[in-house]
Amino acid sequence: MNSRRVAVVTGASQGIGAELVTAYRKLGYAVVANSRSIAASADAEILTVAGDLADPAVGPRIVDRALAEFGRVDTVVNNAGLFVAKPFTEYTAADYAAVIGVNLTGFFTLTQRAVAVMAEQGGGHVVNITTSLTDHALAAVPSALAALTKGGLNAVTKSLAIEYAGRGVRVNAVSPGVIRTPMHPEPTHAALAALHPVGRMGEVSDVVDAVVYLENSAFVTGEILHVDGGQSAGH
Incomplete structure (x- = not known):
């Protein structure tokens, strides 16, 4: 079997996902990058697979394409979210x-197929990107559907970490605060920065660094790593 490690990254066409693709390539991984629409890469070690994760057929297809192209799946980063x-x-x-559809069905169908492959290989890693709004609700940011879905991902992170700990599959989450991406217009930045005790928004690199830390930390599983400028701790 091919010994080169392979990472699957969803929501990979821009923002955090695009930077995660770059980070995993720097770690020496081949990468399977998914989003609803994603252009082919000039890098032979990056396979792009377009598809909407809300479609239950897409998650397993991403894993099958990874196996066909690279022969294995070592990491899945469930970054896509709505x-x-x-x-x-x-x-x-x-x-x-x-x-x-995206936050739960996409997670379930992709991760179920990937974990089956990882368990057969003898190991792997799943990282779920959630949100600190699940721990620290804000009246100014009504977000019940985020709480319902991303809160579910936080819970299943721990559940799967324990279920698969004996089979070499680690499962962790990164729980960000508000990250400076194009989805937040410049005029909103001051108000968003004020949501965090440290007084600034997070950067994409803050989230990527956290995922890379978890990737390199073989003794860490079942962890929900808050990258939120203290938001979840209090105000």
């Missing part, structure tokens, strides 16, 4: 289906 901030009573059925 965030819709609305008052609870204003969410529509379409909002619910969209958020559940």
Whole structure:
């Protein structure tokens, strides 16, 4: 079997996901990069697989493409996520289906297939990207669907870490605060920075560094690593 390690990164076309692809390549991994629409890479060690994770067929297809191209799957970073901030009573059925589709169905179908492969290989690593809003709710940021879905990912991180600890599969999460990405317009930055006790927004590199730390930490599993400027600890 091919000994080169292989990472799967979802939500990989921009922001945190794109930087995670770069980080795993620097670690020497081949990378399978997924998003709903993603261009082919000039790097032969990066396989791009377009597809909407809300479709239950897409997750297993990503893993199967990884196996066909690179022969193994060592890490999955469940970075793709959908965030819709609305008052609870204003969410529509379409909002619910969209958020559940990416945040939970996508996680489940991809990770279930990948963990089966990892257990057969004798090891692997899953990292889930969640949010500190699950620990520290904010009246100014109504986010019940994020709490419902990302809170579920925090819980399943611990559950799977224990279920697979004896088979060499580690499962961890990174729980960010508000990260400076194009989804947050410049005029909102001061208010968003104030949500964090350290007084600034997080950078994409802060989240990437946390994932790389977990990747390199063989004795860490079941961990929910908060990268949120103290937001979850208090105010």
